[in-house]
Amino acid sequence: MEILNASLVNWSRAQFAMTAAYHWLFVPLTLGLGVMMAIMETKYVRTGDEKWRKTAKFWQTIFGINFAIGVATGIILEFQFGTNWSNYSWFVGDIFGAPLAIEAIVAFFLEATFISIMFFGWNRVSKKAHLTATWLTILGATLSAYWILVANAWMQHPVGMNFNPDTVRNEMTDFWAVALSPVAVNKFFHAVLSGWGLGASFVVGVGSWYLLKKRHVDFALKSIKMGAVFGFISFILLAVTGDGSAYQVAQKQPMKLASMEGLYKGKSGAGMVAFGILNPNKQAYNDTIDPYYFKIELPKLLSLLGYRDINAFVPGINDIVEGGYTLPDGEKALSFDEKKERGQLAIRALANYQKAKKEGRDSDATEYKNTLHENYAYFGYGYLTKGQDSIPHVPLTFYSFHLMVIIGFYFILMFAIVWYVVHKKKMETATWLQYIALWSIPLAYLAGQLGWIVAEVGRQPWTIQDVLPVQAAVSGLSTGNVITTFILFATLFTLLLVAEVTIMVKQIKKGPEL
Amino acid sequence: MITYSFLQHYWWFVISLLCGVLTFLLFVQGGQSMLYSLAKTDDEKKLLLNALGRKWEYTFTTLVTFGGAFFASFPLFYSTSFGGAYWVWMLLLFCFVLQAVSYEFHSKPGNIFGANTYRAFLFINGVLGTFLLGVAVGTFFTGSAFSVNKENLLSVGNTGGGVISRWENPFHGLEALGNLSNWCLGLSILFLARTLAALFFVNRLDHAALVEKSKKYVLYNGAPFVIFFLIFLIWTLFAEGFAVDPGSGIVSMEKMKYWHNFLQMPIVLVMFLLGVAAVLYGIAGTVFKNNFRKGIWYSGVGTVLTVTMLMLIAGYNHTAYYPSTYDLQSSLTIQNSSSSEFTLKVMFYVSLLVPVVIGYIAYAWRSLEKKRLSMEDLKSDEHTY
Numbered sequence: 001m002e003i004l005n006a007s008l009v010n011w012s013r014a015q016f017a018m019t020a021a022y023h024w025l026f027v028p029l030t031l032g033l034g035v036m037m038a039i040m041e042t043k044y045v046r047t048g049d050e051k052w053r054k055t056a057k058f059w060q061t062i063f064g065i066n067f068a069i070g071v072a073t074g075i076i077l078e079f080q081f082g083t084n085w086s087n088y089s090w091f092v093g094d095i096f097g098a099p100l101a102i103e104a105i106v107a108f109f110l111e112a113t114f115i116s117i118m119f120f121g122w123n124r125v126s127k128k129a130h131l132t133a134t135w136l137t138i139l140g141a142t143l144s145a146y147w148i149l150v151a152n153a154w155m156q157h158p159v160g161m162n163f164n165p166d167t168v169r170n171e172m173t174d175f176w177a178v179a180l181s182p183v184a185v186n187k188f189f190h191a192v193l194s195g196w197g198l199g200a201s202f203v204v205g206v207g208s209w210y211l212l213k214k215r216h217v218d219f220a221l222k223s224i225k226m227g228a229v230f231g232f233i234s235f236i237l238l239a240v241t242g243d244g245s246a247y248q249v250a251q252k253q254p255m256k257l258a259s260m261e262g263l264y265k266g267k268s269g270a271g272m273v274a275f276g277i278l279n280p281n282k283q284a285y286n287d288t289i290d291p292y293y294f295k296i297e298l299p300k301l302l303s304l305l306g307y308r309d310i311n312a313f314v315p316g317i318n319d320i321v322e323g324g325y326t327l328p329d330g331e332k333a334l335s336f337d338e339k340k341e342r343g344q345l346a347i348r349a350l351a352n353y354q355k356a357k358k359e360g361r362d363s364d365a366t367e368y369k370n371t372l373h374e375n376y377a378y379f380g381y382g383y384l385t386k387g388q389d390s391i392p393h394v395p396l397t398f399y400s401f402h403l404m405v406i407i408g409f410y411f412i413l414m415f416a417i418v419w420y421v422v423h424k425k426k427m428e429t430a431t432w433l434q435y436i437a438l439w440s441i442p443l444a445y446l447a448g449q450l451g452w453i454v455a456e457v458g459r460q461p462w463t464i465q466d467v468l469p470v471q472a473a474v475s476g477l478s479t480g481n482v483i484t485t486f487i488l489f490a491t492l493f494t495l496l497l498v499a500e501v502t503i504m505v506k507q508i509k510k511g512p513e514l
Numbered sequence: 515m516i517t518y519s520f521l522q523h524y525w526w527f528v529i530s531l532l533c534g535v536l537t538f539l540l541f542v543q544g545g546q547s548m549l550y551s552l553a554k555t556d557d558e559k560k561l562l563l564n565a566l567g568r569k570w571e572y573t574f575t576t577l578v579t580f581g582g583a584f585f586a587s588f589p590l591f592y593s594t595s596f597g598g599a600y601w602v603w604m605l606l607l608f609c610f611v612l613q614a615v616s617y618e619f620h621s622k623p624g625n626i627f628g629a630n631t632y633r634a635f636l637f638i639n640g641v642l643g644t645f646l647l648g649v650a651v652g653t654f655f656t657g658s659a660f661s662v663n664k665e666n667l668l669s670v671g672n673t674g675g676g677v678i679s680r681w682e683n684p685f686h687g688l689e690a691l692g693n694l695s696n697w698c699l700g701l702s703i704l705f706l707a708r709t710l711a712a713l714f715f716v717n718r719l720d721h722a723a724l725v726e727k728s729k730k731y732v733l734y735n736g737a738p739f740v741i742f743f744l745i746f747l748i749w750t751l752f753a754e755g756f757a758v759d760p761g762s763g764i765v766s767m768e769k770m771k772y773w774h775n776f777l778q779m780p781i782v783l784v785m786f787l788l789g790v791a792a793v794l795y796g797i798a799g800t801v802f803k804n805n806f807r808k809g810i811w812y813s814g815v816g817t818v819l820t821v822t823m824l825m826l827i828a829g830y831n832h833t834a835y836y837p838s839t840y841d842l843q844s845s846l847t848i849q850n851s852s853s854s855e856f857t858l859k860v861m862f863y864v865s866l867l868v869p870v871v872i873g874y875i876a877y878a879w880r881s882l883e884k885k886r887l888s889m890e891d892l893k894s895d896e897h898t899y
Contacts, residue, residue, distance in 0.1 A: 064618055064897070071574065072614035076607050078581055079596060083604060086597025087667060090678050093589025094853045102864055104579035109871045113573035113878045119897040120568055133878075164854070168664040168678075169589075171854040206744055244892065351668045362596035420527050472667065476677035481686060485604050490784035491609070499626055506624025 009471045010085045013022055018486065021449060022493045026070035028448050031192055032143060032199015032491040033063050034138040035432050036230055038131075045131045055219055056511035057122075059203070060134075062504060064119060069500045073493060081509070084482065087352075088463050088473035095161050095172045096151055097181070103147035111140030111365040145195075146188050153184035155464050156455070157252040163376050172242045180370075183248045187455075190241040194235050194448050197411060200231025201437075201444035205506055208434035215310055216511050219427060224424045224437075229511060232415035239409055249458075250306030250314070253465060255390065256458035257306060258317045263375070264291050266316035266325065271297035272305065273402065278395050285391055286316045317394070321387035334378075336387040339466075343382030346375035380467045387467075392460040395452060404450035407443050414440060521828065522848045525587035528865060530564050530825030532580045533651070534818035537703065539573035540644050540809070541714050542725065543551060543734075544707030545759030546613070548631055548638030552715070552731055557889060559633070560621075560723055560899075564737065565718050565887050566711075567617040567899040571885070572875070574614060586861050590851035598660050599650065599687025606646045613639040616746035617899045652696030654828045655750050655772065659683040659837035662846075670786035681819055682840040694885035695753075698746035705739035706817065711847035716800055729800055736797040751776070754874075756837035758847050765842045767836050775827040782830070786823035792816025 013158060038058040044052035080102060082089050117133035125133070158178030161170045172178065204227035210220035249257045257263075262278055263270065264285060266419075276295030283289075300310040307314070307328065315333065319325045323335030334342070353368035384390055418437060421427050427434075459465060463473040545566045553559040581754035585592045596603050619625055620632030640740045659682040666676035690696050712731035719725055755771020758764070768774070776783040796813030799806040829835035836846035852858065892898050 061897075065622065068615045068618035071571075072611045075574070075578060075610055075614070078578060079603060079607055082581075082585065082592040082596025083600055084597070086593035087678050089585065089589055089593035089597070090664070091667070093585060093592060097582070097585035097587070097589050097592065097853065098857055098861060099866075101579070101582035101861060104575065104582040105864060105867060105871065108575045108578055109875065112575040113871075113875050115570055116571065116882060117878050120882055120895065122896045123894065124884065129881070167854075168667060172857045172860065175856075175860045268704050315875075347668055354665060354668075417722055474677075475593075475600070476680050477597070477600055477686065478684075481600055481806065485600075488604075488608065489611075492611060495627070499615070502626050503619060503622045503624045507622065510623065 006471070008477065008479045008482060009474050011479055012474050012477075013470060015084060015482055015486045015489070016077075016080055018074060018490055019080065019493070020452065020456075022497070023070065023073040023077055024452055025445060025497070026066050026073060027145070028139050028195035028198040028445075029066045029202060030063065030070050031138075031195030032197065032230075032234075033059055033066070033202060034141055034199070036195060036199055036203055036226060037063055038134045039230075040132050040136050041134050042243060043370050045127050046199070050457040051218070054512050055222055059223075061507055065114070065500060065504050065507065069496055072496065076489060084475050084477070085473050086465065086475035088468060090169055091468055091473070092155075092158075092161075092170050092464055094169055095154060095158075095384065096179060098172065098175070098273060099147045099151040099154075103144050103151075104250070107140045109140075110138055111144060114140065122364070123281065138387050142192060145192050146184075148180055149191055149260070150181070150184040151381045152455075153181050153187045154178055155183060155462075156187075157460055158464050163372070165372055166357070168350070168354075170464075186241060186244040186248055190245050190451075193238045194451060195240060196234040197231055197238055198444040198448055200227045200234055200415065201411065201441055202230060204229035204415070205438045205441040208307070209508070210439040210511070211428055212423055212431065212434050212438070215365035218510050221422070221427060224418065224427060226421055228415050228419040231411065232419055235408060235412045235415060236287040240413065240453060242405070242408065245307050247308070253459060254315050255317065255320050256392065256454075258315065258320060259392045259458055260401040260454060261302060261314075261396045262291050262295075262394055262398045263302070263314065263316040264318050266314050266319040268313045269300045269308075269311045270302040270304065270314040271299045272300050272301035274449060275402070278396075278398060279444040280395070282390055282394075285321055286387075291394075300402070317391055319347065321390065336381070336384075336390055339381040340384060342375040342378040343380060343384075345382075346372050346379045349375065377466060380462060380464070380469050380472070383469050383472045384461065389461055397458040398451040400453040404447050404454065405449040407450075410438070411444065411447075515746055515861070516859065518858070519849075521855060521862060523853045524862060525583075525858055526829040526835070526848045527822075527826065528585060528827070529580070530822045531582055531589065531818070532733075533825050534577065534820070534822035536573070536580055536647075537706070537821045538577045538710065538814045538817045540568070540571045540647070540707040540720045541710035541814075542570045543613075543640040543644045544704075544709070544711030545638040545640070545714065547644070547704070547708055548711060548731065549637055552712075552724070552727055558721070560717065560892060561721055561887065561889060562715065563617065563620070563633075563636075563899050564892055564895075567713065568882060570613065570617055573667070574690065577610065579674075587611065587846070587853055587858060588851045589738065589853060590679070590707050591846055593661060594846060594851075595658075595659055595836060597677075597679060598659060598681030599653070600681070601685070601691065602650050602687035602690060606643060606650070607645040609639040609646070612636075613643070620783055621899055640707075643689055644704045644707040645700040648700035648787040649690050649696045651703075651825075652699035652746070653690050653823070653836055654837075655699075655753075655755070656690075656693050656695050657756065657837035657845075658687075658690065659840040660838050660844060661841045662838075662844040695746060698742045698749065700744035702739050702746055704737045705742060706793075708735040708812055709739050710810065710817065713796060713800055713813055714754060717807050717810045718883070718887055720888035720891075730844070732797055736801070745850070756834035756842070756845055758832040758845075758849075760832050762764055763847070763850065765845045765847075766836070767842075771833060772827050775833060777825070777845045778831055782823050782826050789816045789819025789821075789823060799855065 059387035114133040114136040118137050121130050142284045160174035203223050207220040207224035210216045274296045277293040278450045279293050282291050283290050301491045302314050303312040304310045321336045323333045325333050327333050351369040356365040421430050461469040552563050597885040616632040616635045620629045655871035662679050664678050671701040712728040717723035722789040751773040757768035757771050772814045793813045793816035800809035829848050834847050
């Protein structure tokens with residue numbers, strides 16, 4: 001039997017993380033810029049103002065450059081579930097494959113078909129048909145985000161399934177529970193809005209660059225005004241959906257929440273860290289080292305946001321590993337060791353079930369099946385050895401989360417100021433604000449990356465929460481194979497990123513053809 | 515009425531059809547592979563790129579849909595083949611990543627690698643993408659060395675459990691290149707894609723010199739395609755195939771299994787022959803008739819029919835569609851590798867949307883292709899490659 005080693009697991013994770021991070025550099029701009037571009041074209045069709053057409057067309061060129069590389073980095077992600085996570089693909093493919101296929105059928109074709117009309121149809125179809133094509137392209141992109149986030153949300157909170165011991169896999173029992181899971185719905189709005197926010201930051205930043213250069217002033221002001229309103233609304237809604245996401249995490253992934261907050265010892269009426277520096281000497285959850293050098297806490301806020309009750313108990317990492325605290329449903333929380341025991345019981349019961357079936361011992365098989373189902377909720381813990389294995393990388397999760405939140409609030413403020421200044425017709429002369437808006441573009445990208453780090457690093461060690469850890473999900477490859485493809489794709493994506501940025505910068509410098 | 519077995523057969527048909535449509539759409543890759551030979555001047559290259567550039571996303575999206583549909587309907591194939599024949603699939607993906615940026619980037623100002631780099635990317639995608647897909651599909655008939663044991667997941671150790679699907683060859687898919695039959699299918703797909711591309715240019719371009727040359731290319735590529743395809747076909751039909759006992763599910767070798775499948779499914783045989791005839795008619799018509807420009811449609815529909823039927827004889831009539839030469843009993847069949855009845859049914863309803871998708875693709879295709887593409891169009895078009 002092949003034993004999967006830690007190095008293979010880490011490289012497989014690194015490859016997925018690298019490709020996903022690259023993909024998420026481009027997707028948010030597609031989502032955000034796409035909507036703004038479509039609004040601009042709508043204004044053109046409504047008013048007949050040629051300037052709006054040219055404005056929309058300029059942003060469409062930028063959209064096209066960005067879209068191509070988004071497509072390039074996306075294809076590898078879909079296939080990687082099979083190439084690098086083959087156990088996973090069988091174990092949950094019955095549920096996970098469906099949203100991917102629906103994404104392709106419902107969303108990708110819509111996007112791919114109408115984008116060709118959007119690019120090449122200006123002189124070939126009517127104004128209204130072209131506008132419809134533009135909106136359908138964006139709809140396709142947004143629907144695609146929905147289905148892939150349904151898939152991702154299901155990994156974070158598996159629902160609508162039943163484990164079938166005969167096929168050794170999870171099988172779908174309720175499609176709508178999967179498709180409309182509250183985790184998925186929240187994740188969708190949060191992720192798409194982050195794209196809108198990034199798109200707005202991009203448009204306002206690039207518009208500000210034109211103002212700094214005193215070029216295309218009218219075009220720039222038009223773009224900035226739309227971007228500021230769009231960005232402000234997006235970031236306000238991002239805060240709302242962020243709250244919704246955190247609430248879902250508190251309910252479904254308490255370990256992730258504890259890591260996001262660096263909370264080791266749980267408490268009632270827990271405060272939320274507004275700013276803090278973790279103590280790097282803290283190596284294990286059960287050592288006596290204080291996790292913080294320093295922190296500023298907003299009292300009671302974590303309890304309020306996580307449980308909608310200012311006095312609710314928020315379990316810390318130690319509580320979750322050691323168990324014994326009272327869960328919101330009144331049950332006593334199990335410790336890691338108890339979960340591990342039950343996980344191993346479930347795995348053994350499955351093995352015994354298979355054996356009993358082969359030997360025709362039907363009553364034994366039924367008994368093993370019942371044992372398996374009673375303990376299945378902890379199946380994945382059977383693959384872990386010690387409590388520390390169930391804890392994600394706390395500093396990475398903590399800093400990513402806090403930096404993301406800080407950037408989010410920064411953008412609310414920035415867009416509010418830009419909106420106000422534009423409203424007062426002073427944007428053209430506010431050089432300081434133009435610089436700020438321009439140099440804030442990378443922050444929007446950073447926030448998006450940080451958000452995914454929180455979501456994905458924070459849920460370690462699970463591919464499927466509580467059911468399948470990464471080390472049981474990976475393909476049986478040699479580490480060398482994965483390192484080679486990692487280098488191959490990292491090099492290619494980096495070169496393509498450089499190409500994309502230089503082309504985009506050149507296109508922006510060239511400016512709209514007004 | 516809608517039984518589990520019906521759904522498994524239905525989904526194998528959908529996968530086969532997608533494979534057929536994908537093969538037809540590979541004309542984009544075929545065209546890319548002729549970028550240096552068919553077009554001589556820069557203007558000619560530009561025209562070819564712009565004709566193909568309006569279509570590349572269909573091929574790309576069909577490939578992605580092919581993957582997604584396979585995952586949803588036959589997840590054990592997804593985990594076994596993709597996780598095992600790692601290098602074939604990774605190289606294929608690499609080729610397609612190269613393609614995805616090349617159209618948009620190659621003529622844009624500020625392109626630091628230069629237009630020639632992206633043209634080379636397109637050429638690589640054109641040659642390697644088609645050939646490797648053919649080789650990968652060839653293994654559906656010739657088999658691969660893998661084993662499947664779901665109980666491996668139950669082994670609990672310090673570093674996790676074992677793998678369900680294990681590839682038993684260290685070359686992880688590249689060993690398929692050691693089989694001549696796979697080479698024949700790979701080369702026939704490459705030449706078919708080039709033939710279809712030449713037919714597409716004959717149909718789409720308003721450029722006398724390129725159209726004339728494309729007609730010659732139909733012959734130059736059609737001939738090797740027919741030769742390689744015939745070798746593959748005869749070899750496959752008369753070789754041993756991987757038969758599944760319907761009662762016990764035991765896989766065994768059967769002489770002339772795929773030929774028997776044709777005989778036992780005469781409708782499939784008739785459709786296959788019709789498909790081959792249509793492909794040949796499209797080629798012959800273009801080569802021998804002066805003003806015949808519809809060859810792409812005959813050969814295109816013929817390609818879809820031929821490939822779909824070939825895939826049906828690989829999976830229908832108690833045949834293991836992804837056979838294991840290492841352990842016959844690990845071979846994948848549409849029964850042992852499929853999703854649950856519930857999931858297949860959900861996806862069955864989703865697949866009813868496909869006619870809508872085909873409808874709007876047809877609309878978009880027609881709106882953009884009302885007249886043939888000429889150099890003048892490239893000057894007046896607001897978005898060109």
